[in-house]
Amino acid sequence: MKIINPIHSNLIERKEEFFSKKPFPHIILDDFLEKKYFSLLEKQISKNNYFKKGKSFNSNLESNKSISLNTNLPDIISNITTVLNSYDWVEVLKSLTGIQTLKSTKVGNTKLANYHEMGTNGFLGSHVDHSTDPSNGLPHVLNIILYLSSEWKENFGGATLLFDKKGKKIISKIKYKKNRAVIFLHTPYSFHGVERLQDNKGLKRKTLYVDYYSESTNPFEKFDLDFPNKWFKHGTTFVLPNSSDYLKAKNWPYTKSLIKYKIEHLKSKL
Numbered sequence: 001m002k003i004i005n006p007i008h009s010n011l012i013e014r015k016e017e018f019f020s021k022k023p024f025p026h027i028i029l030d031d032f033l034e035k036k037y038f039s040l041l042e043k044q045i046s047k048n049n050y051f052k053k054g055k056s057f058n059s060n061l062e063s064n065k066s067i068s069l070n071t072n073l074p075d076i077i078s079n080i081t082t083v084l085n086s087y088d089w090v091e092v093l094k095s096l097t098g099i100q101t102l103k104s105t106k107v108g109n110t111k112l113a114n115y116h117e118m119g120t121n122g123f124l125g126s127h128v129d130h131s132t133d134p135s136n137g138l139p140h141v142l143n144i145i146l147y148l149s150s151e152w153k154e155n156f157g158g159a160t161l162l163f164d165k166k167g168k169k170i171i172s173k174i175k176y177k178k179n180r181a182v183i184f185l186h187t188p189y190s191f192h193g194v195e196r197l198q199d200n201k202g203l204k205r206k207t208l209y210v211d212y213y214s215e216s217t218n219p220f221e222k223f224d225l226d227f228p229n230k231w232f233k234h235g236t237t238f239v240l241p242n243s244s245d246y247l248k249a250k251n252w253p254y255t256k257s258l259i260k261y262k263i264e265h266l267k268s269k270l
């Protein structure tokens with residue numbers, strides 16, 4: 001059975017659109033999975049026992065979120081990650097982005113979690129992800145997020161938010177809609193997050209996430225972006241809503257990663 005809808009098998013035609021989007025290159029692919037496959041998936045993930053909790057988060061910046069770290073994903077989900085990491089799909093992404101050195105990762109659902117869930121009042125603050133493949137240090141350059149929940153209504157929130165290069169101002173909001181995929185260029189300036197969920201009647205915001213890497217340490221050099229196109233190394237780094245938040249003891253891990261990020265940022269300009 002086909003998994004990805006063949007209407008998305010030739011993304012070279014959308015390269016210009018991808019690079020024209022602000023604040024950083026991205027594209028929305030609706031009806032991403034084949035209709036039949038998505039119906040099967042809907043049935044399976046609506047059962048209660050399909051996902052054994054991996055790791056949970058509940059803090060100021062990562063609220064009511066759980067990820068599938070170190071768990072076995074059901075086949076109906078892992079088949080999708082397999083296709084998203086396949087040679088053919090990576091070729092499609094190469095044509096969309098022009099990154100000829102693009103690679104999938106072998107890390108899988110152990111050090112990086114592919115499946116995420118968010119519950120009532122959940123939200124995810126502005127952040128950039130890890131900058132390197134945990135297994136080989138290659139630069140992290142691209143993300144795909146697939147929205148899996150059915151019955152989602154716009155007033156539940158849960159959009160993917162894309163922020164300015166400092167991670168402070170929302171520039172673009174990609175609404176949560178079932179079977180929609182979002183692909184975005186992941187640079188040290190690609191700050192993103194999740195809009196707070198509200199009145200979502202116990203429905204979970206389910207997403208699948210796969211990231212891609214580049215064999216070049218200067219993967220964005222040919223790109224004309226609204227921010228420096230130099231990649232640098234950093235950990236997952238959050239931007240807190242108010243400057244005073246950095247002084248709170250409970251936020252120290254966030255403050256520490258931001259300091260490290262700022263140092264690497266300065267070094268990248270030398």
Ligand SMILES: [Fe+2]
Nearest residue numbers: 127128129192
């Ligand atoms: Fe992220």
